[in-house]
Amino acid sequence: MPRSPGTVVAAVAAALALVAAAVQLQAARERAYPASELDADAVYVTSGSAVRRLTGAYNSLAADVYWVRTIQYFGSTRRRLVANRLDPPPPVALAAPPLDYGNLYPLLDITTSLDPRFNIAYRFGAVFLAEPYPGGPGRPDLAIALLEKGLRERPDKWEYMEDIGFVHYWYRHDYQAAGTWFKKAADAPKAPWWLRSLAATTVAQGGDRASSRLMWEAIGQSAESEWLRKDAERRLLQLRALDDIDALQTRVSAYAAASGAAPADWASLVRARALPGIPVDPSGTPYELVSGRVRLAESSPLYPLPDEPMVLDARRPS
Numbered sequence: 001m002p003r004s005p006g007t008v009v010a011a012v013a014a015a016l017a018l019v020a021a022a023v024q025l026q027a028a029r030e031r032a033y034p035a036s037e038l039d040a041d042a043v044y045v046t047s048g049s050a051v052r053r054l055t056g057a058y059n060s061l062a063a064d065v066y067w068v069r070t071i072q073y074f075g076s077t078r079r080r081l082v083a084n085r086l087d088p089p090p091p092v093a094l095a096a097p098p099l100d101y102g103n104l105y106p107l108l109d110i111t112t113s114l115d116p117r118f119n120i121a122y123r124f125g126a127v128f129l130a131e132p133y134p135g136g137p138g139r140p141d142l143a144i145a146l147l148e149k150g151l152r153e154r155p156d157k158w159e160y161m162e163d164i165g166f167v168h169y170w171y172r173h174d175y176q177a178a179g180t181w182f183k184k185a186a187d188a189p190k191a192p193w194w195l196r197s198l199a200a201t202t203v204a205q206g207g208d209r210a211s212s213r214l215m216w217e218a219i220g221q222s223a224e225s226e227w228l229r230k231d232a233e234r235r236l237l238q239l240r241a242l243d244d245i246d247a248l249q250t251r252v253s254a255y256a257a258a259s260g261a262a263p264a265d266w267a268s269l270v271r272a273r274a275l276p277g278i279p280v281d282p283s284g285t286p287y288e289l290v291s292g293r294v295r296l297a298e299s300s301p302l303y304p305l306p307d308e309p310m311v312l313d314a315r316r317p318s
Contacts, residue, residue, distance in 0.1 A: 022024055063115035070107040070121070074128050074136075077101055079277065081134035101137035104128060108146055117157075122150040127231070130171045140171040160223060161185035162195065165202070169215060170306070175206025193216055209239050237282040238302050248287060248294045250280055262292030 061317045077100055108125040112118050126143040128136055144167055147160045154160070165181030168174045182199035185191055198218050201211045213236060220232035251274050257270075266289055269275040279287050287301035296303050 003053065029116060035251060059114045061110050063118055063121075066107060066114060067118065067121055069199065070104070070111055070125070070128075073107060074101075074168060077104075078135055082171075084134075100134070100138075104137060104143050105139070105146070109149075112146070112149060113236075116150075116153040119150075122147055123163055126167060126223075130167050132171070140167045143167045143171070156189050158185040158188035158195070159189040161188060162218070162222060166215065166219060169202060169206065170212075174287040175202055178206065179203035184285055192222065194221070208254055209242065213239055234302065235306070238305050241281045241300075241302055241305060244281060245287065245294045245296070248275075250276065252289065256292055263289065265289060 074258045081100055108121060108129070112125075115121070126147050129146065130136065130138075130140040130143040132138045133261065144164055147164050147167070150160045151157060161181050162185040165178040169178035169179060177204040179199050182195055182202055185197055186195035195218070198214055201214055216232045216235045216239070220229050220236075223229040223232060251269065252263060255269055255272060255274050263269050266275065266278045266286075270277060281287055281296060281300055281302055283301050285297050285302075288295050288297050296305050298304075
């Protein structure tokens with residue numbers, strides 16, 4: 001007996017609901033019972049197109065599963081490495097991600113091949129890839145490659161162009177390339193007006209904190225997720241901390257010049273009325289004073305501070 005259209009629709013809806021529930025159950029299981037290190041590191045099929053053929057009609061659901069796995073893989077690796085405070089690799093161009101993050105790009109490539117319009121995977125994934133080691137693999141080149149893959153699918157997506165400019169600016173310190181990409185983003189349909197100002201400022205003043213603030217404010221305004229907005233807020237607080245450290249170092253140096261010796265602690269400057277009290281960073285954590293040098297405490301949620309942006313000729317990308 002032939003089924004009515006309503007029965008077929010109900011059956012398909014029920015099947016999709018069961019698959020979605022299975023995905024959620026698997027994600028919950030992985031949170032409660034994390035995979036072993038061997039399982040977490042194993043990516044047996046690294047071709048996105050191959051996985052797409054295997055998953056067939058369930059590409060979008062499979063993309064969600066791989067995205068969950070990507071987050072789990074990145075998060076567990078980052079926690080382990082940051083907790084162990086491993087030394088970063090030598091500052092040379094790498095042909096592949098550090099072995100600790102070796103599967104990060106393949107997982108992101110599979111996720112975005114299964115769902116070529118998976119916006120969060122492109123934008124978050126680029127940040128994951130670009131973060132310096134040990135917080136990430138330190139591969140801005142792969143971050144740019146991922147975003148360019150997204151642009152091939154959506155050539156008018158100004159957010160991806162902005163993100164490429166951001167990677168060039170923040171991680172590669174290539175302000176000319178950053179300005180070029182901000183300009184491309186500004187020329188895209190429906191792009192916000194402030195991108196033209198950002199492009200001009202980046203080219204003219206790239207490397208100073210004022211342009212960095214402008215960039216992070218722009219990232220915060222265009223962020224499509226709370227995580228990106230919070231990250232932009234944190235970066236702005238880090239820039240405030242850098243300003244604080246410069247101002248405090250000036251006072252410490254003046255005290256040392258007047259007294260003939262560097263202050264042993266903050267109390268010495270307070271007693272000399274060089275400071276009204278023990279200075280704290282924007283998170284409320286006291287700054288440290290070690291051998292006459294002011295620095296951010298490792299216990300601060302703003303630690304570590306980013307590398308200071310440099311002039312283009314001083315540090316060209318590898």
